[in-house]
Amino acid sequence: MSVSGFDLISFVQAMPALLAQIEASETLPQRVLTNITLQKIFRSLVTILIAYGSIFVIQSLTSWSSERVPRRFRLLIKQSLPFLKGLILILTFSYLLNLFLNLSQENLLALTGTIAIALGFAFKDYVSSIIAGVVALFEAPYRVGDRIQIENHYGEVVGYGLRGIRLQTPDDNIVTIPHNKTWTEAVSNANSGELEAQVLTDFYFAHTVDAEQVIQILYQAAYSSKYTQLKLPIVVIMQEQMWGTQFKLRSYPMDARDEFIYKTDLIRRAKQAFARQNLPYPKLSDIQNNDSCP
DSSP states (O other), X not given: OHHHHHHHHHHHHHHHHXXXXXXXXXXXXXXXXXXXXXXXXXXXXXXHHHHHHHHHHHHHHHHHHHTTSOGGGHHHHHHTHHHHHHHHHHHHHHHHHHHHBOOOHHHHHHHHHHHHHHHHHHSHHHHHHHHHHHHHHHHOSOXXXXXXXXXXXXEEEEEEOSSEEEEEOTTSOEEEEETTXXXXXXXXXXXXXXXXXXXXXXXXEOTTSOHHHHHHHHHHHHHHOTTBOTTSOOEEEEEEOSSSEEEEEEEOBXXXXXXXXXXXXXXHHHHHHHHHHTOOOOOHHHHHHHHHOO
């Protein structure tokens, strides 16, 4: 009887603490959220407008200034854009959290856990892209101004956003690629932050062609082009095929964005010299016979 009485007395004494815990659990949102007033809402709207305005101004200034500084500084200015945008977003997000939330240690842990679970289920791919974008800022598989290829998409990185990058293709299309593609897909980078990117130009001739004459013409075409970066190596490589001989001219334009103009200029110069020398090209029948061979 005394034991039962003791248990009953202990239970009654513990009731206030249990009720306090229940009440605390029920009022968790009230403890996390601060008093929302019209003044706070107005301040948050002004903050968001200032953040978007700052990002727009920074994008415009970097685009404008990068085209007017010496060529060697263009990529350096463009590559600073993701860091500046990220800094603005972090400051804005931190200010809004401090404005509407009571960020004590206990509340912060509870809120972080709740948000993590919600985002894990609802925005898994989006959060994965954001994390991959932050990692890419430090590992730098691509930067603004780089010429990259991801899957079947090749072009220049013209935008670096929170979720993905914007790629301008040679056909002047804009392709948006999520950052989380770097988890599963290979990224081919032609210039890796440098102004120059190697251009490979192929030429094809019959087996009877004078190889030394072709090599000399290709070197002359590269050295005489106004787009060629003469400080970097120019190399001609030969490769034998069943239907003829393949020549590969490897050289660098002074600016990676001139890749296709430069390639066209090399082909135009070389073909004019080939025509004057009447060099033999592979016959279509030889190529077709080679394709039909098992």
